[in-house]
Amino acid sequence: MGRIRCILTLLLPAVLGSCIAEDYEGPDPNLPTRTILVWLGGDNNLSDETERKIEALRQGWTYTGNKCLIYRDSRDGAHLLRLRGGCRTTPTPYVETVRDYGAENSASPETFARVLREVADAYPADSYGLIFFSHASGWLPSGTLQNPQKRSRSIGIDDGGAERAEMEIAEFAAAIPDGMFDFIVFETCLTAGVEVAYELRGKSGCMLASSAEIVSPGFTPVYPSALRLLCNTAVETRTALGAFGRAYMDYVAENYTGARRSATLSLIDIGEISPLAARTQAALRTRSAEAPDLSRLQHFDRPGSYGDSPALPRFFDLDEWLEEVAAPDEYEAFRVQLERTVVWKVATETFMAGQNGFMVRRHSGLTGYIEQEALPDLNRAYRRLSWSGTVYGY
Template sequence: MKVIRSIFVILPLALLLGSCIAEDYEGPDSNLPTRTIIVYLGGDNNLSDETERKIEALRQGWTYTGNKCLIYEDSRDGARLLRLRGGCRVTPTPYVETVREYGAENSASAETFARVLREVADEYPADSYGLIFFSHASGWLPAGTLQKPGIQPFSIGVDDRDAERAEMEIADFAAAVPDGMFDFILFETCLTAGVEVAWELREKTGYMLASSAEIVSPGFTPVYPSALPLLCDTAVDTQTALEAFGRAYMDYVTANYTGARRSATLSLIDMREISPLAVRMQAALRNHSAGVPDLSRLQFFDRPGSYGDYPALPRFFDLDDWAETIAAPEEYAAFRSQLSRAVVWKAATGTFMSGQNGFTIRRHSGLTTYIEQDAFPELNEAYRQSAWYRAIRGGDR
């Protein structure tokens, strides 16, 4: 690993005066709690080109108020740690500084992910931390379960550098994060607003902002220039800031896209409410028969058959729709009340990927769930090993 200090854009004024670079920013916000945001761009795959565009969008949105933003980028050219600088009175134009060059490494490794978190926390300490995570994802699904021909599937993060694709499963992702480290985790990834994911991360972060369906490219890139400051502003409570970020994205999608591109789901989860939700789900399941359910009328959020998957059946169902189907009325009412406390904000377009094996969104509770099906015996077995399954079936809570 080579430690360097280089600046992408040479700014003589910053070099001469550099008061904000020297970390002695003085202004109206200087007494606020500090925050370090970590942006983890796992783009050593077919998303490599997107990482550069996201870095530029983040640069445009950077304003220095005593906080810090570190960007780990893994692309076809190798991995590096970057920092957003400038954006202050002395150096108004933000720029990107290279802090470290790592060379070729596996960004979909839990060990790499954990190392990056440790390095940033040790070298850029703050009162609070936020994480933006970008890569491929398929929620809680274990490696090898989408069965895409010629390409192994993914869970949270993908690295294609070696001949065999590397993936990071959600349990390993969660284990890499120290308990209570983050005020929020923002997932710019597909199919991540699953209750199984939320359960794994319930002790790692205060809030999770994620999508029940896929995130259509270019994702959050168009709103980073205007919405990144929302995530940095510690004068605003975290929930309010994340809601505002989510609205900015949804407003952009609905105002600027048509047809299949006008497709988005987003929800904000209060992780303190996930454990009580498991208790309510356990009660909802208490009188449910073990027979194979009729899933044909349930809302789902994936596009079966679009990933080379076979059999082409849904795997990400709306949690509220499922609970209402299986629970007695009084149990469902208690579940629904708790769900409203867990999902504090949500939004969705009316359709998703219309004309491209898409679907109508008639119901969007903000959390999805897997439901066992006879067509997926191996996936069913993997699901029974998940922490969420054990929680709702009477195991750990």
């Protein structure tokens, strides 16, 4: 995403011996098993960063009876990798190539669905998690971050073919088998949108995502110490995701200054997103006829930073907007449900200060789009979303 990019990593350490049938004294046989798939959509200007991200994942791998697969697409083709070692017999973790796919479109819902099937079939587990890394612009159709009047797609980018390819969030969700994931971690920009979370209902139990952009190098610095948190089925999933999120936010606070000290993160219980839709619908029935002054509302994008024209915000804080437009009683009922839906959230005080950034006055953990007269094509695309159909009846 322009200068602010979500990044990934990959590395090729020497292959050592494997853990003897990965059956040594250590993993608790009474714990649920988990397979994590890390999706590195790097066949774009993030290609080099995938190597660094994989190396960080390798450093963080400790075998506990669970499995971690990495789908990596870069300029030299797509591969399915597996983290191995990290056990008593082979203490040094290493990366094993499981499959070579050659050149393919990692932003294709067909490719995404196929790899999900392959991983589920070859690496069965009681629990599955997904870490998804690439460019993204939340629910926005592709290309509309730069050109709001253009109709295209939204999550994951592949530049390797004759034409640039992207997935729409609806296609992304449809590719996931119902109930497959206990969690999805989005190492992508602008993804903590209520529209995204609603699309994923029934697909994942919860999601960790950012309302704003994720500044490079993203989660790479914390994978060596925090990947184990996502692999640990001895703790409740939301507890593990919260610990991972805090590890990242603590790293940002302790190691970055200036514009780089910029981050937002929230943990969303997708099982609570349908009740939130009902409360939002009820609250909006009471809104005043007078349109709110959008220039006063908290937003999490940086209009004008993406070559966009008109340069208008599109990712508003959901809570602040509802408080502005709804009747007090209905807003209070909405807010109670919002607190059930957003389990945890943290933000830095400012975001990209000095680089067309903004102060973070409000951060409810979920963003929402508000229709604007200057963006008629984007308004029409918004009305086709599942969230809009439920809340507004479009």
